[in-house]
Amino acid sequence: MECNAASGLLHAHIDGELAIGEAWLLDEHLRGCSACRARHAAAQSIHAAVSTHATRFQAPDGLLERIRDALPAARTRAAPKLTRFWYGSRFWMGWGNGAACAAALAIVIGIGIHLAQPNRDDRFAGEAVANHVRSMLADHAVEVASSDRHTVKPWFNGKLDYGVPVVDLSAQGFPLTGGRLDYLDHRLVAALVYRHRLHRITVFALPSRKGAERDTARTLSRRGYTVVRWSQAGMDLWAVSDVNARALDEFRALYLAEAGHAQ
Amino acid sequence: MSEPTNARRFAELALPHMNSAYSLARWLTGNADEAQDIVQEAYMRAFGSFAGFRGEAARPWLLAIVRNTTYSWLAKQRRAEFEVPYDDEIHGGEDCGGVESDAARLGNPEAILACADDARLVNEALQHLPVAFREVVVLREIEELSYKEISEIANLPIGTVMSRLARGRKLLLVSLTLQRKEPCNGM
Numbered sequence: 001m002e003c004n005a006a007s008g009l010l011h012a013h014i015d016g017e018l019a020i021g022e023a024w025l026l027d028e029h030l031r032g033c034s035a036c037r038a039r040h041a042a043a044q045s046i047h048a049a050v051s052t053h054a055t056r057f058q059a060p061d062g063l064l065e066r067i068r069d070a071l072p073a074a075r076t077r078a079a080p081k082l083t084r085f086w087y088g089s090r091f092w093m094g095w096g097n098g099a100a101c102a103a104a105l106a107i108v109i110g111i112g113i114h115l116a117q118p119n120r121d122d123r124f125a126g127e128a129v130a131n132h133v134r135s136m137l138a139d140h141a142v143e144v145a146s147s148d149r150h151t152v153k154p155w156f157n158g159k160l161d162y163g164v165p166v167v168d169l170s171a172q173g174f175p176l177t178g179g180r181l182d183y184l185d186h187r188l189v190a191a192l193v194y195r196h197r198l199h200r201i202t203v204f205a206l207p208s209r210k211g212a213e214r215d216t217a218r219t220l221s222r223r224g225y226t227v228v229r230w231s232q233a234g235m236d237l238w239a240v241s242d243v244n245a246r247a248l249d250e251f252r253a254l255y256l257a258e259a260g261h262a263q
Numbered sequence: 264m265s266e267p268t269n270a271r272r273f274a275e276l277a278l279p280h281m282n283s284a285y286s287l288a289r290w291l292t293g294n295a296d297e298a299q300d301i302v303q304e305a306y307m308r309a310f311g312s313f314a315g316f317r318g319e320a321a322r323p324w325l326l327a328i329v330r331n332t333t334y335s336w337l338a339k340q341r342r343a344e345f346e347v348p349y350d351d352e353i354h355g356g357e358d359c360g361g362v363e364s365d366a367a368r369l370g371n372p373e374a375i376l377a378c379a380d381d382a383r384l385v386n387e388a389l390q391h392l393p394v395a396f397r398e399v400v401v402l403r404e405i406e407e408l409s410y411k412e413i414s415e416i417a418n419l420p421i422g423t424v425m426s427r428l429a430r431g432r433k434l435l436l437v438s439l440t441l442q443r444k445e446p447c448n449g450m
Contacts, residue, residue, distance in 0.1 A: 011429045015403065017410050046432045049439070050404040053382035054389055059285035063299055064278065067306045072270045126407070 001029040006036045013040070014047050016129070016223025020242065030137045037137065044134060051126065124185060124238065125220045125227040131182050131191065132202040132225065132240040141200070142178030142193050152179045156190050162207050164190040165235055167258040174201065174251060184238075194251075201241040201251060208236045217252060219245050228252045232259055273313050276321045277306065283322055283406060284329045290401045291333045293390055305332040323408060327416040330398070388438040396431030403428055 006029045012018050013026050030037050135141040144155040149166040156164045159181060168176065174194045182191040184204055194201040208231055217230035226248045228239045237255070241248055284305060288298035309328045316324060389397060402413045410428075414421045 008425075011432065012410070012425060015410070015428075042436055043429075043432055046436045046439070047404065049385050050389060050400060050432075050435065051407075053385040054401070054405050055286075055382075055386055056282070056405060057286040057289040057298075059281050059302065060295065060299065063285065063302065064281060067278070067281070067303055068274070070303065070307060071274065071310060122407075 001025045003029075003033060003036055006030070006033070007039060010036070010040050010043050011047075014044050014130075014133070016133070016225065027136055040137060044130070048127075048130060052123075121218065121220065121229065122222075125222050125229070125240075127184050128202070128204055128227060128238045128240050129222045129225045131184065131204070132200070135180075135182075135191070135193070135202060136200065141180065143180040145178040147176045147178075149176060152176060152192065155179060156181075160188060160190055162235075164192070164205050165232065165237070165259050166192055167255055169194065169251075169254050169258060172254050173197070174254065196241070196243060196247070196251070199241055199243045201239055201243070201248070203255070204238040204240075205235055208234055217249070219249060221245070230256065232256055269313065270310070273310050276316075277309055277325055280322045280325050281306075284325055286405060287326055287329050287401060288333055290389070290405070291330070291394060291398060292337065297336070301333050301336050302329065304336065305329040308332060320412075322406075323412045323416055326402070326406065326408075327418075330416055384439060385435075388435050391438065392431055392434055396427050396434060399424055399427045400431040400435070 006026055009018060009022065009026050013023055018026065030040060144152055146152050147170065149168050153164055153166040156179065164179070166176070166179070170176065174196050177193040177195050177200075179190060179192045182189055182204065184206065187206060189204050189206040192203040192205065194203065215231070217228060220227045220229070225240055225242050226245050228245075228248045228251075230237055230252050237252075239248055239251060239255075241251075243251075281302065284302050285298055288301040288305070289295060292298050292301065305325070305328050309325055312328070389400065392400065398417055399413060399419075402408050402416060403410075408416070410421050410424050413419075414424045417424065419427075
């Protein structure tokens with residue numbers, strides 16, 4: 001791939017819009033071209049800055065009610081003590097004149113409408129994927145290159161103030177490639193790199209926030225990559241890969257089981 | 264489908280995306296009051312065309328309506344940048360590939376990132392982008408929509424989405440790199 005072609009694909013690569021084949025060719029080119037790498041890094045840094053810092057405006061109070069008010073009243077499943085009356089040209093179901101707002105709100109609650117809020121998990125997953133993708137372009141995806149967890153785990157001592165759960169899954173087809181430091185959510189975290197056939201799996205490990213441990217694992221799909229998040233022994237782990245969800249979930253289950261056996 | 268049931272189905276599908284709708288309108292207009300009025304009108308229009316909704320993803324469907332409502336609302340107020348469609352050929356200008364290399368020379372990506380860590384600067388830079396670029400950047404970076412979804416919402420060919428996104432990001436890069444009159448956080 002030539003620079004002309006490569007530079008046209010940089011943004012699509014960052015946005016996860018390239019097919020695996022194109023992405024691979026671009027990665028190949030970037031490995032050997034420092035000019036394009038610099039352009040890529042610049043574009044990536046802007047992407048990260050905007051997606052991290054751009055304000056997600058929230059609708060002001062009252063807008064939801066105003067919109068609801070303007071729609072023909074919807075019937076709720078449970079209709080406790082509702083009275084019907086005509087109000088102007090609109091047909092209302094409500095608790096009486098003075099409670100119009102409460103009625104609108106009750107209708108919303110009755111239908112169980114939940115406003116979609118920007119989800120912390122989603123943002124985390126987005127960052128994890130960006131880090132994973134970036135590591136595939138860099139010359140050094142790992143700072144400690146070893147398939148031996150007894151080498152990788154202690155490497156993090158003194159660099160992070162927590163123990164990193166590194167496991168050996170080579171017998172199960174997921175050999176360890178090594179580890180590095182990375183950033184997630186403005187925190188320094190451990191990144192462990194595993195391989196599965198031709199795929200790379202990056203596992204980010206960081207201590208769970210106090211009181212925020214989650215029991216259930218969660219699978220997300222971001223920009224063509226699969227992300228699986230789970231908690232174990234006071235840590236949150238995020239695995240990112242381009243393998244499918246089922247495979248990554250198997251990886252998660254193996255990791256969990258193996259960590260339970262290891263110290 | 265009876266009207267109350269129809270309204271209820273619409274409410275369930277469309278209301279959860281009210282913040283996205285408001286955020287898009289707010290970014291396009293730069294104004295909270297206008298954004299509110301536009302969102303209300305957009306929901307009315309969306310309900311009006313609900314019969315044609317074929318069960319596709321509700322958020323992009325709604326955001327397309329919000330985007331179109333914004334443009335026609337503001338064109339009515341004779342806001343020039345919303346009246347004259349952006350013509351990438353005329354307004355596009357020469358390739359700015361050099362800009363990124365310059366930026367890369369001006370400061371390594373970590374340096375740019377240090378400046379880009381300033382949320383206020385980032386948001387100001389985004390608000391000052393011409394709307395044709397801002398719209399695509401917002402839909403990609405904030406709403407995290409795919410190129411295909413963006414092309415449908417903004418009614419643009421995918422190639423145009425890509426070039427506007429690339430150029431929008433380049434302009435932001437320049438803006439953030441050049442705004443450094445004082446040292447950034449951590450620099």
